[in-house]
Amino acid sequence: MRLLFTITILVFSLSVFSQKIIPLNTNVKASFRGLSVVDDKTVWVSGSNGTVGRSVDAGKTWTWLPVPGFEKRDFRDIEAFDKSTAIIIAVDTPAVILKTIDGGKTWKTVYENHTPGMFLDAMEFWNNDNGIVVGDPINGKFFIARSFDGGNTWTEVPSENAPAADSGEACFAASGTNIRILGTDKACLVSGGARSRLFIQNTPIDIPIIQGAQNTGANSIAIRDNNKSTSDYFVVVGGDFSKDTLKEKNCFITKDGGKTWIAPATPPTGYRSCAEFIDKNKIITCGTSGVDISNDGGLNWRNISTDGYHVCRKAKKGKALYLAGGKGRIGKLLNN
Template sequence: MTKSISVLFLLSCLFSGTTVQAQHIELLTSGTETSLRGLSVVNDAVIWVSGSKGKVGRSMDGGKTWIWTTVPGYEQRDFRDIEAFDEKTAVIIAIAEPANILKTTDGGKTWKTVFTDTTKGMFLDAMDFIDNKRGIVVGDPIDGKVYLATTDDGGSSWKKFTATTLPAMEGEGFFAASGTNIRYQKNGLFTIVSGGKVARLLDPQRTVTLDIIQGREMTGPNSIAINGNHAVIVAGDYDNQPDTTGNCLLSTDGMKTWHAPVTGPRAYRSCVAYITPEQLITCGVPGVDISIDGGNNWKLISPDGYHVCQKAKKGKAVYLAGGKGRIGKLVW
């Protein structure tokens, strides 16, 4: 009896070890002279990315081949976020001044400027869509107020958000690290995480100070992922990326309260995404971690740097994008 239990235990350990080893990032492409921070995964096959030097990439076969374009007139601009709806239609935001939002309906062959703001200090950081029509974009504070603009026609037109005024605190900003610091909830409300001298969670109904790394210009939350009543925030110090101090928070009660994980991500992290309610992925320049227990414990699976990660809107595939045109796929 004892011998049988020992054998079963050994087999269980071997199986668990094999499972962990099998979780890795498959490199799909790299080497282009662009830093990719925008990523939108329509389904398991259709992927869009955007980045520096006016570059936009599109794949329609799960990342096996890519079509790269440089948007005319934006060769020196940086597209920090992209939202794609199918293989033909996508919206991108450009930093910094002037703030521009562009849209394509022909697979990136041509782009139309659908929004421009020439206000001094403009810097659009991220956007999110709740469906194929309604979207929102957040920018760094202007005149002491959080900058927001919304669309209800799939990004074809935008207007400044004026229904609620969100005052910004001194030294507060929104990191354009992965385009994921703003998220829609299922109830139609949006949630934003800020960083810098202060770190807060903001929505039209409340503001909450977060017990997470903050206090310096390049510290604080970069990304939030929401799944029902569960949510995860990842953060870090961009100027001291190995530091793990206060780099992750979890909520299990609709973001009413927050707590730190038992074992946090290994370093600075710029993006986090749910794969399933229990499985998550987070990435940053120092590497990639996964969690299989709702974010309570994280395990490093790759030392390679990526800025952004995302699960397919319709599908199961998980892709990542980062510096030097690096695009990867999570393999379980």
């Protein structure tokens, strides 16, 4: 019996510690913050210098898709639906949303906003039709726009119906994951800066994450079973991106939709800009100082890489998980 127990522990340990990131060759130098994984083979990325890329063979080869007229823009988020259809956001003024339906050969501007101070942060879709985009506050209200036709058109939510921001509170366009769907008809977002909060629809909930300065606060929220209306298990990550190895107050978990918060017994090993559930209990988080994995819902984290990544996303249809970051870095999680 003791021998069997020892063998079981050894097999479990080898399985856990075999988790690692496999670098993928891209031959580009862009900084990627947008990442959308359609299935195990179809991956889209977006980032600085107007860079958009696509792989249809699980990252073995990449096609780089220039967007004419946007060579100096930063595409901080991308939402892909298949190997032909994707939407990107150019974050700064003028804020622009573009869509391709031919695999990136051509792009159509589907939304443009020249309002001073406009800065789009992230985009999320419930399904192939219904989507939402969030931007930094304008006149004290977070900017929200909705699409109901697959991103072909966008309608701005009136400011009186948008969440109210505190002074110095905004969103980080760090990984496209500070806004997430919640069930079939709700969305939630996390903010940072002078104040860091969770908003479920328009209802604000304080988060005990580090905050109070422009470079602090929540960057990403991961929701377990986010397709269910009863989902209330959230993991929020962030920190201080100017001190990216700081572990203090960089991650919090709630099991009751934000009523109470739990700090991990073993936190991630620094500032983290993205978190993503791999399965019910396993979750990955990444940032400029490395990548961590938790096998118990975020209560304890283990570092698996010191390479920096901005974003990590799991396949919508499949099991593959990819990461993307600065200097053209793209990786794939092995044995996830």
